[in-house]
Amino acid sequence: MAAPTGARRQARERALGLLYEAEAKGVPASTVVAELPVPPDAFAAELVLGVEARAAEIDGLLARHAIGWAIDRMPAVDRSLLRLATYELLDRGSTPTGVVISEAVELAKQYSTEESGRYVNGVLSAVALELRPAVG
Numbered sequence: 001m002a003a004p005t006g007a008r009r010q011a012r013e014r015a016l017g018l019l020y021e022a023e024a025k026g027v028p029a030s031t032v033v034a035e036l037p038v039p040p041d042a043f044a045a046e047l048v049l050g051v052e053a054r055a056a057e058i059d060g061l062l063a064r065h066a067i068g069w070a071i072d073r074m075p076a077v078d079r080s081l082l083r084l085a086t087y088e089l090l091d092r093g094s095t096p097t098g099v100v101i102s103e104a105v106e107l108a109k110q111y112s113t114e115e116s117g118r119y120v121n122g123v124l125s126a127v128a129l130e131l132r133p134a135v136g
Contacts, residue, residue, distance in 0.1 A: 007043075015040075
């Protein structure tokens with residue numbers, strides 16, 4: 001049984017926080033997850049560990065589609081969010097493309113800026129066209 005939409009949103013939000021924390025501390029995301037006193041939701045953990053496992057591939061996709069921005073020059077929240085959503089586009093084929101992008105845009109607006117929401121939408125739309133051309 002799939003988790004309710006609200007639970008998925010909370011899991012994505014938690015995953016974003018864990019990825020951001022790992023980057024801020026300069027440690028692998030799996031270390032942050034392992035050191036938590038209470039394990040995160042299974043979906044949040046899957047997202048975080050999946051981003052870590054496919055980091056090189058994800059960053060390659062983002063580098064190709066983030067026109068005008070080097071990955072290391074992006075705001076940290078935007079970078080973590082783009083990595084998270086790109087992982088979902090890569091490995092979570094059951095999640096509709098529009099849902100992945102919409103959730104990422106909403107999180108960008110909530111935790112970054114309105115401009116970040118537009119930027120995240122543009123980058124992820126380009127990534128999605130490459131990864132899911134039939135769905136686009």
